[in-house]
Amino acid sequence: MTYCVGVLLKDGIVLASDSRMHAGVDNFSKFCKMTLFERAGDRVIGLLSSGSLAGTQAVVSILKQRCESKSDTPNIWTARTMFDVTVLVSDAVREVELRDGKHLEHSATPFNASFIIGGQLAGEAPRLFRTFAEGNFIEAGIDTPFFQTGEAKYGKPIIDRVITPLTSLSDAMKCVLVSFDSTMRSNLSVGMPIDLACIEADGLKVSLRRRFDQGDAYFAALANEWSEGVRNVFRELPPVPV
Amino acid sequence: MTYCVGVLLKDGIVLASDSRMHAGVDNFSKFCKMTLFERAGDRVIGLLSSGSLAGTQAVVSILKQRCESKSDTPNIWTARTMFDVTVLVSDAVREVELRDGKHLEHSATPFNASFIIGGQLAGEAPRLFRTFAEGNFIEAGIDTPFFQTGEAKYGKPIIDRVITPLTSLSDAMKCVLVSFDSTMRSNLSVGMPIDLACIEADGLKVSLRRRFDQGDAYFAALANEWSEGVRNVFRELPPVPV
Numbered sequence: 001m002t003y004c005v006g007v008l009l010k011d012g013i014v015l016a017s018d019s020r021m022h023a024g025v026d027n028f029s030k031f032c033k034m035t036l037f038e039r040a041g042d043r044v045i046g047l048l049s050s051g052s053l054a055g056t057q058a059v060v061s062i063l064k065q066r067c068e069s070k071s072d073t074p075n076i077w078t079a080r081t082m083f084d085v086t087v088l089v090s091d092a093v094r095e096v097e098l099r100d101g102k103h104l105e106h107s108a109t110p111f112n113a114s115f116i117i118g119g120q121l122a123g124e125a126p127r128l129f130r131t132f133a134e135g136n137f138i139e140a141g142i143d144t145p146f147f148q149t150g151e152a153k154y155g156k157p158i159i160d161r162v163i164t165p166l167t168s169l170s171d172a173m174k175c176v177l178v179s180f181d182s183t184m185r186s187n188l189s190v191g192m193p194i195d196l197a198c199i200e201a202d203g204l205k206v207s208l209r210r211r212f213d214q215g216d217a218y219f220a221a222l223a224n225e226w227s228e229g230v231r232n233v234f235r236e237l238p239p240v241p242v
Numbered sequence: 243m244t245y246c247v248g249v250l251l252k253d254g255i256v257l258a259s260d261s262r263m264h265a266g267v268d269n270f271s272k273f274c275k276m277t278l279f280e281r282a283g284d285r286v287i288g289l290l291s292s293g294s295l296a297g298t299q300a301v302v303s304i305l306k307q308r309c310e311s312k313s314d315t316p317n318i319w320t321a322r323t324m325f326d327v328t329v330l331v332s333d334a335v336r337e338v339e340l341r342d343g344k345h346l347e348h349s350a351t352p353f354n355a356s357f358i359i360g361g362q363l364a365g366e367a368p369r370l371f372r373t374f375a376e377g378n379f380i381e382a383g384i385d386t387p388f389f390q391t392g393e394a395k396y397g398k399p400i401i402d403r404v405i406t407p408l409t410s411l412s413d414a415m416k417c418v419l420v421s422f423d424s425t426m427r428s429n430l431s432v433g434m435p436i437d438l439a440c441i442e443a444d445g446l447k448v449s450l451r452r453r454f455d456q457g458d459a460y461f462a463a464l465a466n467e468w469s470e471g472v473r474n475v476f477r478e479l480p481p482v483p484v
Contacts, residue, residue: 153395154395158472160427161473170481170484171481173482178479208482208484218482222479225475225479225480226475227403229479230400231403232475233468234403234416236471237416237468239413239416240419240450
């Protein structure tokens with residue numbers, strides 16, 4: 001499983017991903033699911049991958065390779081808008097599926113790759129997209145300013161309660177980490193380290209990138225204070241009248 | 243969808259179910275998913291139904307009909323243990339599946355009925371079971387003192403944080419209602435009224451039965467205080483160090 005979150009705010013974008021990959025509980029490992037493309041002052045784009053690792057890695061490799069190519073194939077550095085960036089991701093997904101899909105038809109883990117794509121290109125506001133396994137995609141807006149992929153349910157209530165487009169980047173980062181804490185408590189197949197990136201609006205660069213690994217002092221304190229606080233609130237709630 | 247919870251405590255059992263039934267968002271209605279069998283001083287048993295309504299209603303009808311039958315077919319009044327009660331439920335599930343299953347094989351909603359069964363028979367401690375669609379079943383214990391069926395994920399974190407076998411019945415009822423609040427916020431197919439029942443250990447009767455319908459003053463206050471409290475705890479958490 002996987003857990004990825006992207007949040008679109010007036011102040012910018014917050015992206016976060018877990019790092020657990022597994023093929024059954026007896027075979028798990030760590031892989032970073034966050035890829036950043038940055039050309040300071042011009043564009044900054046973050047990709048969060050969900051799905052089978054072979055598929056998502058192939059998509060990311062194709063995107064990176066095209067960025068380095070001398071040919072005039074459209075790539076992330078030449079795209080004019082975040083919409084065009086997302087089309088490139090979608091095209092790469094379909095390309096990999098065309099190559100691998102039929103070979104995996106009868107596999108227990110068929111081809112499956114979806115992405116949260118957030119960032120900003122000079123001349124545009126920050127934008128946030130989410131592609132589906134079929135390569136089609138949607139864009140976040142004022143009514144739903146966040147996307148989750150993978151094991152989304154355990155960590156959704158806190159995001160629903162806290163996040164609006166006017167939430168600060170600092171609060172959104174905190175909220176996303178609490179959401180990861182709830183998810184990791186309930187689903188073993190989502191695991192640390194957590195990669196967190198923050199892209200301030202109009203900064204056109206990665207404003208903050210942090211990795212929270214097992215035992216991280218800040219994350220542990222956050223999880224503890226949250227747990228204690230929630231238990232205290234619960235204790236103070238009125239009892240069911242009998 | 244459905245959301246049902248059963249909790250087994252040293253002090254007794256708490257059961258709760260939502261009432262939403264739907265066949266698509268354009269066709270929904272209310273049905274009570276809780277059935278209580280009570281012979282004060284001798285036994286008290288609660289059933290929470292999940293699955294397709296035709297299937298779960300048929301199972302409950304068979305169980306009730308057998309209780310009224312003059313023949314010596316084993317039934318819930320004659321069962322000697324909660325294990326035997328659960329076997330009766332399981333048998334009824336398999337009987338209905340035998341009758342309906344093949345007719346529903348190609349239906350978008352194939353046969354599907356599972357139950358949470360909690361209660362106490364004189365001579366035994368309170369016990370809590372959960373049947374699967376196939377009719378097999380498991381029993382709750384000290385390590386996992388609760389079962390959820392249906393839309394379980396949104397409401398699981400609070401139960402994980404609060405419930406242990408030593409939790410009081412009052413706290414467990416409160417916790418289950420908070421869990422319903424989280425679930426209903428995130429999934430439209432879980433809806434009020436919520437049926438709540440409490441079975442005190444060795445009381446051998448239904449100690450409390452409440453229905454919380456839309457606009458219930460206690461439930462609204464609980465949901466508001468919880469929401470406010472959680473937001474306050476969140477606000478006080480330390481910010482991500484930058």
